[in-house]
Amino acid sequence: MSAIQPPAVRVWWKQPLDRVEGTWIAIAFVWCLVMFFMMPYWHVYGKQNLSNEAYRTTPERYQQKTQEIVDRYTVRTETDLKVPVVHPPAGSDVYLIARLWQWWPMLELEEGKTYRLHLASMDWLHGFSLQPENINVEVHPGYEHVVTLTPTRAGTYSIICNEYCGINHHTMASRLYVVKR
Amino acid sequence: MAINRNFRTCPTTGLVFHEQADRLIRWNAVAGVVSLLVGGVLALLVTLTRWPAVHLLPADWFYLVLTAHGLDMLVFWIIFFEIAVLYFCGAVLLRCRIAAPRWAWLGFALMVIGAVTNNVAVFRGDSSVMFTSYAPMGAHPAFYLGLILFAVGALIGCFVFLGTLVVARSEGTFHGSLPLVTFGAVTACIIAIFTIASGAIILIPTFLWSIGLVSHIDSLMYRTVWWAFGHSSQQINVAAHVSIWYAIAAIVFGAKALSERVSRTAFLLYICFLQLASAHHLLADPGLTSNWKIFNTSYAMYLAVLASMVHGLTVPGAIEVAQREKGYNRGLFEWLRKAPWGNPVFSGMFISLVGFGFLGGISGVMMGTEQLNLIIHNTIYVPGHFHATVVVGTTLAFMSMTYFLIPVLFRRELMFPGLARWQPYLFGLGMSSFALFMMGAGTLGVPRRHWDITFAGNPLGYEFPGTAYLMMGIMALSGIVAVVGGIAYLLITVGSVFFGKRIGGSEFKALSVREGRASPPAPQPVAAAITGHGSIGIGGFVAPGTFTLALVFLVAFVLYYFVNWKYLSTLWPLS
Numbered sequence: 028m029s030a031i032q033p034p035a036v037r038v039w040w041k042q043p044l045d046r047v048e049g050t051w052i053a054i055a056f057v058w059c060l061v062m063f064f065m066m067p068y069w070h071v072y073g074k075q076n077l078s079n080e081a082y083r084t085t086p087e088r089y090q091q092k093t094q095e096i097v098d099r100y101t102v103r104t105e106t107d108l109k110v111p112v113v114h115p116p117a118g119s120d121v122y123l124i125a126r127l128w129q130w131w132p133m134l135e136l137e138e139g140k141t142y143r144l145h146l147a148s149m150d151w152l153h154g155f156s157l158q159p160e161n162i163n164v165e166v167h168p169g170y171e172h173v174v175t176l177t178p179t180r181a182g183t184y185s186i187i188c189n190e191y192c193g194i195n196h197h198t199m200a201s202r203l204y205v206v207k208r
Numbered sequence: 209m210a211i212n213r214n215f216r217t218c219p220t221t222g223l224v225f226h227e228q229a230d231r232l233i234r235w236n237a238v239a240g241v242v243s244l245l246v247g248g249v250l251a252l253l254v255t256l257t258r259w260p261a262v263h264l265l266p267a268d269w270f271y272l273v274l275t276a277h278g279l280d281m282l283v284f285w286i287i288f289f290e291i292a293v294l295y296f297c298g299a300v301l302l303r304c305r306i307a308a309p310r311w312a313w314l315g316f317a318l319m320v321i322g323a324v325t326n327n328v329a330v331f332r333g334d335s336s337v338m339f340t341s342y343a344p345m346g347a348h349p350a351f352y353l354g355l356i357l358f359a360v361g362a363l364i365g366c367f368v369f370l371g372t373l374v375v376a377r378s379e380g381t382f383h384g385s386l387p388l389v390t391f392g393a394v395t396a397c398i399i400a401i402f403t404i405a406s407g408a409i410i411l412i413p414t415f416l417w418s419i420g421l422v423s424h425i426d427s428l429m430y431r432t433v434w435w436a437f438g439h440s441s442q443q444i445n446v447a448a449h450v451s452i453w454y455a456i457a458a459i460v461f462g463a464k465a466l467s468e469r470v471s472r473t474a475f476l477l478y479i480c481f482l483q484l485a486s487a488h489h490l491l492a493d494p495g496l497t498s499n500w501k502i503f504n505t506s507y508a509m510y511l512a513v514l515a516s517m518v519h520g521l522t523v524p525g526a527i528e529v530a531q532r533e534k535g536y537n538r539g540l541f542e543w544l545r546k547a548p549w550g551n552p553v554f555s556g557m558f559i560s561l562v563g564f565g566f567l568g569g570i571s572g573v574m575m576g577t578e579q580l581n582l583i584i585h586n587t588i589y590v591p592g593h594f595h596a597t598v599v600v601g602t603t604l605a606f607m608s609m610t611y612f613l614i615p616v617l618f619r620r621e622l623m624f625p626g627l628a629r630w631q632p633y634l635f636g637l638g639m640s641s642f643a644l645f646m647m648g649a650g651t652l653g654v655p656r657r658h659w660d661i662t663f664a665g666n667p668l669g670y671e672f673p674g675t676a677y678l679m680m681g682i683m684a685l686s687g688i689v690a691v692v693g694g695i696a697y698l699l700i701t702v703g704s705v706f707f708g709k710r711i712g713g714s715e716f717k718a719l720s721v722r723e724g725r726a727s728p729p730a731p732q733p734v735a736a737a738i739t740g741h742g743s744i745g746i747g748g749f750v751a752p753g754t755f756t757l758a759l760v761f762l763v764a765f766v767l768y769y770f771v772n773w774k775y776l777s778t779l780w781p782l783s
Contacts, residue, residue, distance in 0.1 A: 030458040042469060048466055048467060052470070070498060162782065
């Protein structure tokens with residue numbers, strides 16, 4: 028009798044486990060538990076955990092808060108589009124808008140300082156993808172996500188969009204500068 | 209109208225085909241293969257565009273073609289074929305008539321209409337919203353309507369399958385418990401019903417929104433519910449292709465499960481622990497707590513992963529035991545060396561199993577780990593993962609099943625047997641390499657669903673490292689090898705079905721209920737059934753070769769898992 032026929036005996040559940048199966052199930056189960064405990068473990072001892080802090084918002088409200096930061100801390104503008112580059116004080120709240128098809132404004136942060144980075148979309152879903160760090164976060168419209176981050180290495184980073192957002196999705200890219208004090 | 213009770217018996221395999229079931233299986237399989245053909249052409253276009261050195265299509269066409277490719281492959285090819293698999297596991301394996309054939313045909317018609325409607329909507333050009341169609345990005349109403357019609361048709365198919373089980377039981381066409389393969393198909397069917405219900409909950413309001421009757425679709429709500437549909441549908445595939453692995457092991461080797469109890473429990477774990485699979489798609493989203501994310505991706509112990517690890521052992525283990533009982537009992541791997549590697553039914557299934565486990569399984573757990581998701585989310589690693597699961601795993605398993613079905617179901621000899629011998633290797637290894645290099649590029653941050661990673665002409669563009677371009681190039685070349693394997697498959701199946709030499713000797717005859725009844729199995733003392741597998745194997749292990757392979761798998765899994773944590777620990781601190 029094979030697997031495409033009914034089991035030969037009606038009491039198939041009485042067949043004892045083969046040693047090979049029993050051993051493997053035990054090993055695999057222990058490994059599954061290890062994988063589970065790694066996640067809470069990392070919340071306690073690891074340093075890279077995505078923030079749980081988020082608020083409902085509206086495009087207007089979020090735009091206004093971002094504008095205030097831009098008005099106060101813009102240090103220069105870049106490209107033909109005159110995108111403001113904002114250098115907020117260390118430890119402060121930084122706002123980044125995702126919209127079709129732009130990240131706005133550009134950010135300049137200080138190495139080794141911690142910031143509260145706010146992320147929200149004005150329209151559709153976008154994907155915050157910081158390269159070459161390779162930190163990837165989903166950006167929703169209507170939700171303001173606050174991510175606390177600490178840039179550890181000075182340099183010029185890129186923020187690209189990695190959630191498909193329409194025909195010019197691939198043009199949606201910006202910079203993030205990390206400078207030494 | 210009298211019930212059609214015409215049956216035929218396949219002289220080589222002894223399988224019994226009901227006339228209506230026979231036709232329904234054929235037509236569903238054919239519709240699946242047509243979708244595969246369309247999806248395959250689109251696959252080539254996508255690959256050639258993502259090959260930076262070629263960059264074939266313009267942006268608007270790329271996004272359109274990628275949308276259609278995802279839907280034709282992941283939804284239409286796979287679900288048409290799955291309905292065929294359900295009817296096969298129901299009516300054929302239980303040797304009974306299919307329940308309510310006219311409903312089954314209605315379901316099939318709805319699926320065809322739905323698939324065509326959806327494709328038309330995409331090719332009109334105003335519905336390039338990708339497979340996931342994340343609101344608030346909107347598609348033409350016909351896009352959602354097509355999917356809804358298709359889903360209703362598939363749901364009817366599920367109930368026809370369940371009805372067939374009732375018919376088989378009441379007409380006494382089998383004794384005792386369902387065969388293991390049919391049990392797996394029931395698992396797939398139950399998951400399918402959950403999946404389609406989730407699809408209805410999200411797609412119907414989205415359809416109403418697209419015609420202006422609903423004012424707002426929340427993006428987080430959409431993603432949460434949509435993935436209960438989108439990911440659960442992948443669990444249908446897993447349950448279906450694991451059933452097919454068992455079926456092929458039984459067909460080629462006469463293998464039976466090491467123990468019915470373990471294999472069936474593992475299927476049951478799929479039903480119990482896969483359902484909230486939307487969670488691991490939302491690990492990078494705001495508005496959900498870590499507790500919710502951790503619990504719902506793992507249910508505290510990853511029992512669904514455990515189930516797949518169990519099947520990964522018991523399927524080759526069953527083959528090993530069958531081979532050892534035939535006398536290939538020397539050393540660890542004689543059973544595997546002496547396996548019929550030239551038979552595409554077996555070679556395809558085995559590559560599917562290994563590729564699914566090593567590439568698809570391991571990468572899937574990485575992405576589904578809350579923190580590791582940060583370095584993977586929406587990179588090309590993600591399609592790398594699911595090409596390993598759904599293409600190497602599901603599609604290749606379905607392909608190997610067709611090589612068995614062509615003589616048995618379509619009554620035609622296989623054309624181009626020499627090509628068929630190589631097809632699983634071309635397709636399976638090409639696709640495995642494709643998936644592997646996608647994951648490699650994803651680790652370097654290359655985004656998925658992206659037309660131009662060079663950011664040509666963009667003053668703010670990012671320059672990916674040279675290695676990323678190299679990986680994308682090798683990925684594309686591997687993709688082309690896989691496409692060649694896909695063309696070979698289509699050539700063989702379409703050629704055989706239309707022009708293959710007919711095999712006679714299996715005509716339909718009317719069979720009364722009484723004639724169709726299974727003869728009761730010979731009484732067997734319980735003690736005989738519950739003894740082990742005799743004197744095969746090494747050191748009390750009946751399948752030592754499989755166990756060794758499983759340990760290799762585990763070591764790869766553990767190492768790769770901690771390599772990823774190491775990589776994560778180098779990132780900027782986040783909290």
